Structures are given as structure tokens and as C-alpha cells.
Amino acid sequence: xxxxxxxxxxxxxxxxxxxxxxxxxxxxxxxxxxxxxxxxxxxxxxxxxxxxxxxxxxxxxxxxxxxxxxxxxxxxxxxxxxxxxxxxxxxxxxxxxxxxxxxxxxxxxxxxxxxxxxxxxxxxxxxxxxxxxxxxxxxxxxxxxxxxxxxxxxxxxxxxxxxxxxxxxxxxxxxxxxxxxxxxxxxxxxxxxxxxxxxxxxxxxxxxxxxxxxxxxxxxxxxxxxxxxxxxxxxxxxxxx
Ligand SMILES: Nc1ncnc2c1ncn2[C@@H]1O[C@H](COP(=O)(O)OP(=O)(O)OP(=O)(O)O)[C@@H](O)[C@H]1O
Numbered sequence: 313x314x315x316x317x318x319x320x321x322x323x324x325x326x327x328x329x330x331x332x333x334x335x336x337x338x339x340x341x342x343x344x345x346x347x348x349x350x351x352x353x354x355x356x357x358x359x360x361x362x363x364x365x366x367x368x369x370x371x372x373x374x375x376x377x378x379x380x381x382x383x384x385x386x387x388x389x390x391x392x393x394x395x396x397x398x399x400x401x402x403x404x405x406x407x408x409x410x411x412x413x414x415x416x417x418x419x420x421x422x423x424x425x426x427x428x429x430x431x432x433x434x435x436x437x438x439x440x441x442x443x444x445x446x447x448x449x450x451x452x453x454x455x456x457x458x459x460x461x462x463x464x465x466x467x468x469x470x471x472x473x474x475x476x477x478x479x480x481x482x483x484x485x486x487x488x489x490x491x492x493x494x495x496x497x498x499x500x501x502x503x504x505x506x507x508x509x510x511x512x513x514x515x516x517x518x519x520x521x522x523x524x525x526x527x528x529x530x531x532x533x534x535x536x537x538x539x540x541x542x543x544x545x546x547x548x549x550x551x552x553x
Contacts (some may be wrong), residue, residue: 315340315467315497316361320370323356323521330356332521333370338514340466342500343489345508349549350516355395358469361499362392374467391465395472397456401445405436405455409462416463430458434488444466450481454488458476461496468492470500474507484534486510505541517548524548 316338323331323489338344346354359365361372363383371378377385400408406407406427413423433439439447444455451471460468473489474482482504489511492498502508508515509529517528525532525548529541536547547553 313340316374321367321372322369322538324368329521334523340497341494342513343511344494345512345515346518347515352518353521355471355519358471362469363387365512389468391460391463392469393456393460397452399444399455404441404443406440409482412459412462425504426462434458450484467497472501509541519549
């Protein structure tokens with residue numbers, strides 16, 4: 313069954329068409345990466361799918377519910393780790409996790425257990441009592457994803473999860489994301505080709521609000537007659553194919 317079915321999804325800001333008649337299906341448990349240059353429409357797509365903004369036209373069904381007709385039902389099944397992390401800087405790791413657990417209706421005891429369990433899964437036990445603003449960028453990103461998982465979403469949106477991280481922190485985070493594969497449907501945006509290759513089942517290349525191509529890494533290489541994903545991306549996004 314498809315986790316996400318997108319039909320002619322469009323977002324206009326005045327004269328600008330940020331997302332232009334997007335059509336796409338994503339299977340349950342799939343990790344789908346959206347690749348595109350700055351301004352291609354990736355974040356706008358994620359914001360519409362996670363019901364943060366309304367489409368101008370078109371629709372998407374997430375686990376069978378329409379983003380136009382039933383955003384409340386969708387919000388129970390999804391979560392997002394946004395580009396600008398959702399962490400409260402003056403709260404500790406534990407307090408951030410427990411706060412979010414409380415927002416999702418968990419009682420004190422369950423919140424405590426969720427916070428401990430997620431901090432273990434994301435290697436945050438060593439900084440559990442530390443104020444979040446004092447964490448490294450990599451640790452903050454991990455906390456942001458751990459917070460997004462508190463509600464046990466079936467679909468998770470990761471908007472540039474490793475932006476600005478060093479190579480080691482990025483690889484650590486990849487391991488955490490890989491551990492979610494197959495269990496949670498993930499839509500990820502990134503500018504890092506290596507990240508796409510390491511994590512994705514399939515990739516969509518966006519430019520000017522349009523989805524230019526969808527497939528596995530091998531599909532995109534074959535389509536562009538290239539042998540590196542970066543070359544395939546340049547060929548697609550640059551309009552050579
Ligand atoms: N609230 C807004 N009002 C007006 N224009 C907007 C708004 N949000 C986004 N845009 C425009 O829509 C287009 C798509 O932006 P979007 O943020 O979706 O791109 P992106 O692919 O996520 O880029 P990046 O890789 O830089 O994050 C851009 O031209 C952007 O300037």
C-alpha cells in the first residue's frame with residue numbers, strides 16, 4: 313500500500329509557482345529523497361504534505377487521508393524534523409523530550425520512559441541533563457529527530473537533517489536514520505549526494521517546482537548516461553536531459 317499518493321499538488325505564492333503539479337507515490341516503509349537546487353520547491357512540498365501550509369490546488373493522500381479534507385487525521389500519523397530544529401534551547405535534552413511527549417498526551421511516567429528510550433536510541437544518554445543550546449550541531453540534529461519520533465509517526469519528514477554537520481556527525485546521523493528504514497516511511501530533503509546514495513530507496517529530482525525524474529540511483533544514472541549521481545543530478549537539474 314502507498315503511504316503517500318500525490319496528485320497534481322501545486323503551491324503558488326502570487327506570481328511564483330513554488331510547486332507545480334507534482335505527481336508521486338511513495339510506498340510504506342520507503343525512504344524517498346527529494347533532491348533539488350535552492351528554491352526548487354522541496355521544503356514547500358514537505359510543508360504541504362505535513363499540513364503546515366495549504367496547497368493552491370491538487371491533493372495528497374497520506375495513509376488514505378486527504379491533506380485538504382482531513383489534515384487533523386494526518387497530523388496524528390506524521391511528524392517533521394524541520395530545517396530550523398524545533399528544540400527549546402534553554403531546556404535540557406530530557407526536558408525537551410518529555411515536553412514533546414506531554415504535548416502528545418503521554419502521562420508523566422510514560423513521558424519519562426519515552427525520553428529515556430529515545431535518548432538511548434539516538435546516543436544522547438551522555439548529554440541527557442545538558443541544556444540543548446550547549447549541544448554540538450550533530451547532537452542537536454539527533455535530538456530534533458528523536459523529538460519527532462516521540463509520537464511514533466508512521467510518516468516522518470526530515471528537511472535537510474544533516475545540514476552543516478561535519479563528516480563524522482553526518483555519518484552518525486545516517487546510522488540513526490538507517491535504523492528507521494522499513495519501519496517508518498521517510499521523506500528526506502538534502503543537498504548531499506552521498507547522503508542520498510547512502511540512505512535512499514528512491515530519489516526525486518526537483519527543479520523550478522517540477523519533479524523532473526523519479527527512480528533509484530541506478531535508474532537516474534541510466535537515464536542520464538552518467539556514472540555518478542552528482543553528474544546525473546547536474547544533467548537533470550541543468551536541463552540537459
Ligand atoms: N512564504 C513564501 N512566500 C513567498 N515565496 C516563498 C515562500 N516560501 C517559499 N517561497 C519561494 O518558493 C520557492 C521554493 O522554495 P522552497 O523553500 O520550497 O525551496 P527548496 O527547494 O526547499 O530550497 P532550499 O534548498 O534552499 O531549502 C522559492 O522560490 C522560494 O523563494
